[in-house]
Amino acid sequence: MGGVVTVFRRELASYFATPVATVFIVIFLVLSGALTFTLGNFFARGQADLGPFFTFVPWLFLFLVPALTMRLWAEERRLGTIELLLTLPIAQWEAVVGKFLAAWMFCTIALSLTFPLVITVNVLGTPDNGVILSGYLGCVMVAGAFLAVGAAISAMTKNQVIAFVLAVAACFFLTAAGSPVVSEFLSQRVPQMAEVARAVSITDRLAGFSRGVISARDIVFFASFIGFFLFANTVAVDQRKAD
Amino acid sequence: MTALIEIERLTKRFGAFTAVDDVTFSVAKGEVVGFLGPNGAGKSTTMRMLAGFVTPTAGTARICGDDVVDKPVAARRHLGFLPEGAPTYPEMSVTGFLEFCARARGFRGSELADRVAHAMQLTQLEGVRLQPVETLSKGFKRRVGLAAALSHDPPVLVLDEPTDGLDPNQKHEVRNLIRAMAPEKAIVISTHILEEVGAVCTRAVVIARGRVVADTTPAELAARGPSMDAVFRALTLPREAA
Numbered sequence: 490m491g492g493v494v495t496v497f498r499r500e501l502a503s504y505f506a507t508p509v510a511t512v513f514i515v516i517f518l519v520l521s522g523a524l525t526f527t528l529g530n531f532f533a534r535g536q537a538d539l540g541p542f543f544t545f546v547p548w549l550f551l552f553l554v555p556a557l558t559m560r561l562w563a564e565e566r567r568l569g570t571i572e573l574l575l576t577l578p579i580a581q582w583e584a585v586v587g588k589f590l591a592a593w594m595f596c597t598i599a600l601s602l603t604f605p606l607v608i609t610v611n612v613l614g615t616p617d618n619g620v621i622l623s624g625y626l627g628c629v630m631v632a633g634a635f636l637a638v639g640a641a642i643s644a645m646t647k648n649q650v651i652a653f654v655l656a657v658a659a660c661f662f663l664t665a666a667g668s669p670v671v672s673e674f675l676s677q678r679v680p681q682m683a684e685v686a687r688a689v690s691i692t693d694r695l696a697g698f699s700r701g702v703i704s705a706r707d708i709v710f711f712a713s714f715i716g717f718f719l720f721a722n723t724v725a726v727d728q729r730k731a732d
Numbered sequence: 733m734t735a736l737i738e739i740e741r742l743t744k745r746f747g748a749f750t751a752v753d754d755v756t757f758s759v760a761k762g763e764v765v766g767f768l769g770p771n772g773a774g775k776s777t778t779m780r781m782l783a784g785f786v787t788p789t790a791g792t793a794r795i796c797g798d799d800v801v802d803k804p805v806a807a808r809r810h811l812g813f814l815p816e817g818a819p820t821y822p823e824m825s826v827t828g829f830l831e832f833c834a835r836a837r838g839f840r841g842s843e844l845a846d847r848v849a850h851a852m853q854l855t856q857l858e859g860v861r862l863q864p865v866e867t868l869s870k871g872f873k874r875r876v877g878l879a880a881a882l883s884h885d886p887p888v889l890v891l892d893e894p895t896d897g898l899d900p901n902q903k904h905e906v907r908n909l910i911r912a913m914a915p916e917k918a919i920v921i922s923t924h925i926l927e928e929v930g931a932v933c934t935r936a937v938v939i940a941r942g943r944v945v946a947d948t949t950p951a952e953l954a955a956r957g958p959s960m961d962a963v964f965r966a967l968t969l970p971r972e973a974a
Contacts, residue, residue, distance in 0.1 A: 491835075491838060492836060495832065495835045495836045496836075498832075498835075499821070499824075499832045502824075502828075503821065503823055503824070506823040506824070506864075507823050568819055568820075568821070568822070569815060569816075569817055569819030570819045570820065570821055572780070572783075572785050572815040572816075572819060573815055573819050573820070573833075573877075573880070575784070575785055576783040576784060576785050576808060576811070576813045576815065577808065577833065577836040577837065578805050578806075578808040578809040578836065578837055578838070579805065579836050580804075580805055727787075730785065731780065731785055731786045731787075
């Protein structure tokens with residue numbers, strides 16, 4: 490476990506040692522704020538909650554999280570540091586988990602910096618802060634799922650652009666699978682696939698969280714989803730590290 | 733003498749291409765083996781297999797008795813490895829980078845600080861300790877990589893081209909450092925600078941097209957022909973071209 494902590498610390502520090510952290514956080518905050526107040530009709534709804542904000546978060550993460558994960562392994566390959574990292578006396582899964590947790594922590598930090606929205610709704614009305622907290626938990630889960638997919642894809646390719654595009658496609662699939670457009674289309678034409686699409690839909694699950702419902706099913710879904718892709722990531726690193 | 737590095741019939745194929753073909757040798761404590769060969773002969777691949785970065789197609793390698801495939805973490809604990817090109821994380825400071833490597837090897841607290849300070853002293857990095865690695869010259873970067881490989885005082889050192897990119901003074905320093913450490917360790921250095929072998933190595937292993945073509949002392953190797961260069965050419969070029 491020591492290896493996980495060591496890799497985690499180095500990775501998290503490296504986000505803040507480069508402009509990655511600033512650019513990511515600033516763009517995330519600007520876009521999430523802007524979308525919540527414009528498209529989300531934050532004021533016109535007249536409700537003291539963060540519903541609109543939580544619906545936009547997966548769509549923002551869809552682009553921003555692959556931007557984080559594309560460099561996770563591809564950059565190590567480009568610099569040759571993968572050879573250094575994987576010849577230190579730490580197991581490969583420790584490097585994989587450490588990198589993932591650092592990226593996850595970074596996304597959580599970015600999310601927590603949207604706290605002015607929470608202050609705003611508390612000033613304007615009396616929201617249920619438990620529901621807001623559960624919504625944030627849902628967003629963290631979505632970030633974790635996207636990161637796990639993106640990191641696994643990054644381990645499979647040397648090329649950062651390919652890693653980015655494939656990760657965006659995968660995250661888009663997870664996000665859009667639950668949308669009415671997709672589910673109507675599928676249930677009319679391939680009803681079996683509609684079941685699958687609903688099952689992997691991340692937006693449906695996030696909707697539950699943002700209503701304040703933390704169900705064991707959803708937690709198990711996210712945990713096993715992340716676990717599976719971290720496992721795939723470890724296998725991919727082992728197979729393709731020296732290519 | 734106990735062999736700290738044992739390589740037995742090690743083979744690596746990439747598709748149809750055989751990069752390392754049935755290589756066998758062992759290195760005992762006190763030996764400095766110069767691993768020689770033209771570019772693409774399989775030097776780096778052999779060293780990577782030893783470090784557990786490349787998985788062998790066939791054969792085994794053991795470091796201090798621990799198999800690099802079956803017990804990779806235990807084997808790597810005995811090993812100080814300098815990868816080809818001495819890769820480092822560009823945004824980290826020299827101290828930060830060395831601390832990361834030492835921490836990954838299980839050092840904590842004051843021992844961690846001592847290890848890092850000692851490694852920086854051995855490689856003369858104190859003057860740049862807080863600089864980001866990316867701002868350093870090639871020679872300094874190489875020494876940062878070397879310091880990372882030395883920080884835990886490992887019984888086995890595998891250094892892929894440790895003096896590449898260093899100026900003559902720095903080369904001299906690194907060779908002195910290797911000579912000073914030699915009695916306590918088993919060291920393998922790869923190089924294509926032939927004078928280096930005579931200067932630091934107690935043994936020379938020449939590899940060409942993935943096979944070991946000579947395993948002898950540098951003096952004996954030099955005595956085989958008019959010059960070390962000529963011997964190297966005769967050993968490593970295909971028969972018809974030599």
